[in-house]
Amino acid sequence: VNAGKADIMTVKAELNKLAPVELKCDLSTLSPADRQVLVRLIEAGRIIDQLFLLQVNPENPEILAKLQTSTDDNDKPYLDMFNVMFGPWNRLDHDKPFIGKKEKPLGAGFYPEDMSKEEFEKFVAENPDQKKAFESEFTVIKRQDGQLTAVPYFLEYEQYIDALCNLLTDAASITADPTLKKYLNQRVADLRTDDYFQSDMDWMDLAGDLEIVIGPYEVYEDNLFNYKASYEAFICVVDHAESAKLAQVSKYLDEIEANLPLPKEYRNYSRGKVSPVKVVQEIFSAGDTKAGIQTTAFNLPNDERVRSAKGSKKVMLKNVAEAKYEKCWIPIVNEILAPEPLKNVSFNAYFTDVLMHEVCHGLGPGILKMKDGSETTVRNELKDYYSTIEECKADVLGIFSYLY
Numbered sequence: 001v002n003a004g005k006a007d008i009m010t011v012k013a014e015l016n017k018l019a020p021v022e023l024k025c026d027l028s029t030l031s032p033a034d035r036q037v038l039v040r041l042i043e044a045g046r047i048i049d050q051l052f053l054l055q056v057n058p059e060n061p062e063i064l065a066k067l068q069t070s071t072d073d074n075d076k077p078y079l080d081m082f083n084v085m086f087g088p089w090n091r092l093d094h095d096k097p098f099i100g101k102k103e104k105p106l107g108a109g110f111y112p113e114d115m116s117k118e119e120f121e122k123f124v125a126e127n128p129d130q131k132k133a134f135e136s137e138f139t140v141i142k143r144q145d146g147q148l149t150a151v152p153y154f155l156e157y158e159q160y161i162d163a164l165c166n167l168l169t170d171a172a173s174i175t176a177d178p179t180l181k182k183y184l185n186q187r188v189a190d191l192r193t194d195d196y197f198q199s200d201m202d203w204m205d206l207a208g209d210l211e212i213v214i215g216p217y218e219v220y221e222d223n224l225f226n227y228k229a230s231y232e233a234f235i236c237v238v239d240h241a242e243s244a245k246l247a248q249v250s251k252y253l254d255e256i257e258a259n260l261p262l263p264k265e266y267r268n269y270s271r272g273k274v275s276p277v278k279v280v281q282e283i284f285s286a287g288d289t290k291a292g293i294q295t296t297a298f299n300l301p302n303d304e305r306v307r308s309a310k311g312s313k314k315v316m317l318k319n320v321a322e323a324k325y326e327k328c329w330i331p332i333v334n335e336i337l338a339p340e341p342l343k344n345v346s347f348n349a350y351f352t353d354v355l356m357h358e359v360c361h362g363l364g365p366g367i368l369k370m371k372d373g374s375e376t377t378v379r380n381e382l383k384d385y386y387s388t389i390e391e392c393k394a395d396v397l398g399i400f401s402y403l404y
Helices: 008-016 032-056 060-069 073-085 117-126 128-135 158-174 178-191 197-203 240-258 304-310 318-336 347-361 378-403
Strands: 139-144 147-152 210-216 231-238 277-287 297-300 313-317 367-369 375-377
Touching: 008 073, 032 060, 032 158, 032 210, 032 231, 032 277, 060 073, 117 128, 117 147, 128 139, 128 147, 158 178, 178 197, 178 210, 197 304, 210 277, 231 313, 240 277, 240 347, 277 318, 297 347, 313 318, 313 347, 318 347, 347 378, 375 378
Parallel strands: 277 313
Antiparallel strands: 139 147, 210 231, 231 277, 297 313, 367 375
16 A cells, blocks of 8 residues: 555645535435335445446455555545545546556456457457457456456356345335336346346336436446446436426427438437436435546436437436536636626526536437448447547537527
8 A cells, every 4th residue: 555655745635626515315205115225225336336446446445455454544545535536546637546656557447457459459350259249348358368258247246246136136125116126126137147228228217206227337437448338326316396397308309309410311310219307316326427526417328229219318416416516616617707707607507508418418320330231339430439529529519409
């Protein structure tokens, strides 16, 4: 732990950039059964935290254990920083290490550290039968007896998946919400096979007071190819009144799609046929979504099969957005805006901008037909550029569509 640590004052200065917030969330509307469900789900979320820690870096649990058991008071800031960043690298400063000197591998814990992009691509070219497994979002690439091999998540993380499934099964047996019961039971089955299609379809139909999503989704942590999905969880209570207001936007998705600045043949009217908007209060988040920067909203699922069949769901985390607005945005705009434009700053304007960003993730082409007749996805074609381009697309297109 003591080898090559960044200066303690530097670490404290980095921590001081962050604004601690106690999230407010009204649980008074929840039934006694749903409160019991919450206990199980938060325990499940803590397992997601452990899973993601491993995905970032297989050495993380050992580093964390040393920090947690250290009797040196000077290790406390390093532990706090580690817990925020999910590892020894500062996510808010280009992954600069603050414990040790090791650079963060581009492929995180998804690939052998000594594997290059060229080696991976050469192996796939020479073993086309392995292409699907190697490029799957839900496999870890290992080196066994000098040979690259793809190991499914459900086998690589079996011990964690078993514990996770037990908690979700327990929660499903308690809830009186039939849509949540169906989703949780199907998600248990899917976690054991890494085929999440059916439970993603069921997630689109959640209709109760709890909004839950748990599993591997975003590919941002894999900076080698943007192939591998990281585990995350959102555990939230639904604000039904606010959700009904924002659902108005869903009526105009085809119209917004028709207004996109691209040739007609690339417009995709099937992708957003069902596009629910939920406003929620976050109770607990875990894994990938909690590392470094807190998510204000999310748009899932990413599976193009589900998007083609049911669209995608936009979930707006209102209490997180309010905390960011008060603690981050207002101090910034007070500093940089003149009095006249400052009058137009409001939480509603900011919240609607975030909504339009999320809506626009689900617009535009998703599945592509190539000249040879084969099908692929935008994600697979853009590889490591996908995350950056997709976020820029949602930002720019969100403002473009907002004006419309």
